Amino acid sequence: MKVSYFQQVPYRHFPNDVGQHFESVVTPNYHELTEERHVVSAYRDALDECMHAARAGFDGIAITEHSQSSYDMIPNPDLLEAALAYATEVEGIQTAIYPVGRSLGKSREPLRVAEESAMLDCMSNGRLVCGFPVGLAYDANLNNGIPPAETRARFDENLDLVLRAWSERKPFAFNGKFSQYGAVNIWPRPVQASLPPVWVTGLGNPKTMEFCISRNFGFNYFGWFGYKLTGKRIFDRFASIAEQLGKKPNPFQIGFMQQIAIAETDAEAERIFGPHIEYFFRKGLGAIPLHRMMLPGGIDIRGLEFVLRDPSDFGMFEKFRTASLKELIEAGCVIxxxxxxxxxxxxxxxxxxxxxxxxxxxxxxxxxxELTMRTIDLFSSEVLPALKPIWENEYEHHWWPERLGGKPLPLEGQAEREVA
Amino acid sequence: MPGNSAAQHKVTVWNGHVQLNFQVKGSGPALVYFHPAAGMRWDPFLDELAKSHTIYAPEFPGTTSGNPYDIHKVDDLGDAVLIYEEAIRSLGLKRPAAIGQSFGGMIALEIAAAYPEIFSSLTVLDPVGLWRDEAPVVNWVAAAPNELPGLLFRHPDSEAVQAALAMPADRETAIQATAQMIWNLGATGKFVWPIPDRGLGKRLHRITAPTLIIWGDLDAVISSSYAHFLGGKIAGSRVEIIDDCGHVPQVEKCAETLSIVDKFLNRQSEPV
Known part of the structure; x- marks a missing residue:
């Protein structure tokens, strides 16, 4: 198993009653609620934590993207990953540079995404893994002004452009519906001969799963909704779609994000992390109302019928603001x-x-x-060694850079284009 | 569905790529009704109008049950205007009257601005399409579902509003209707997101049809201050403000709205 350290950059000093004044973490007034020194330290601390994890032996440093949000102040993960690419290269650390959330349904400048990624691959000398989610509704649509009904089509077109910009040998014209370029000829190009591995994050939409399997991309699923409630549904669905498409399941094609709190004993862990867990779910992700995640036009009509019949894919989501620590642990929202x-x-x-x-x-x-550093230490010494061997000699990892032990396959469609 | 059910009339346009469904009901001179963002739904206002007019109510691409993906073939508002004009022409409607509510009002205004001769008269009820920073239009597509009735209506608990909001009793039918309504808001939302202003203001001077502008005085989606602002941009237009009324006068103040609309339509049909 490949184990990445997963980082967001939340504002960490909200007063306790912040949730009563704002309906969502994407609407609070910055100047009323923040102190500059706490914002500055959030970035320094996050990069220190990432480097600490890289030195401790994590296989990658995964960073998300959220625009205009107080719970994750990272409008572009490539900025942080660039700093990490340089620092890890200097120290000779073999870890993946993994911007896990560069949303392509949201991007109005897809060529810039292709360029930034290619740059990161060069700066890290072939250690880049690319997460290209379609994009969360509140982020792509509310924050970035993309009509919800266009998010998916933009994603498809933008991904096509990024892959072509990386791989085509000669400049080409791109006549898209959402962007047009007279000549695409990016400098630099990725160093990875088989191109950086591409991962797509999904919430459970069968269309996204089908897309990943048929195009041979990695599929990421994030477990905040409570893996004990949603995990079996989601991964069974993925397996059955793979079977329908006649593809052999490979665990290395699946990525899973899990929030984890670890201390010497169970009781200690609950005592130390309880307030931070509640802070995350009440003032972070959980404080985004469901209707901001499901904007009309963003979910296919068949998907809407599916979700209205059975909303279980959302697990604990609607209870986040009031759930007790015990309930969050029992649902698996946090281990x-x-x-x-x-x-x-x-x-x-x-x-x-x-x-x-x-x-x-x-x-x-x-x-x-300090607490995060301690958590990283305890996790890397006590848990990481038990996880790494899982699946190691049973499957080949086709969605990981060659330089880091992966066995990448050529991207779907690339071979045909070369022939053509 | 109140009254007799409507006939369905499908018109293929956009070089065969888009199929527009017209719901047709009533008798008398032709009247094209452009529905609001949530989709086409008959109400007592339309039933009453159908007694004196043949109502042709096109369903916006993507909002027709069983044909959701036509919305992906309409890239921008310009496409939508051309598609509607093509459909009205292919139906052979000669200078019909037009009525549009909210999103449908914007569509009617756009068509009338692009094709000044197409409608004999134009009635818009609380239309969107304009934007002033001092009176921001609420993004109804992003509103929480439980806040929508209060946003749309001055008196959400009234009998008329409750009847308009009623969902089918059968659970599966209600699920399908809800999914369709959410999808419709997304389909129409494509042309008003995130700000319902695609430049209509600079095209309004082209409208020559006699125009009636009706507005609920307490519209919480788009303030009634837009009524005269819009009226000032259309030469010869008339503005009527309806008291104690929200965004949907045809539902909340049906009788009053009908009386104003009837008089206006009758005047237009009088020989000059």
């Missing part, structure tokens, strides 16, 4: 406990659901740097 507890649950989770890539979210909510 919280001693090294033994965390290890057992993650091994079971990885084995049962066929997960070959774990994104371990070890900083969340109001957690200060």
């Amino acid at each position: 919280c406990g001693s090294p033994q507890t965390v290890r057992d649950q993650l091994v079971e989770l990885g084995r049962n659901y066929g997960i070959g890539n774990l994104h371990a979210m070890l900083q969340f909510g109001s957690m200060p740097k």
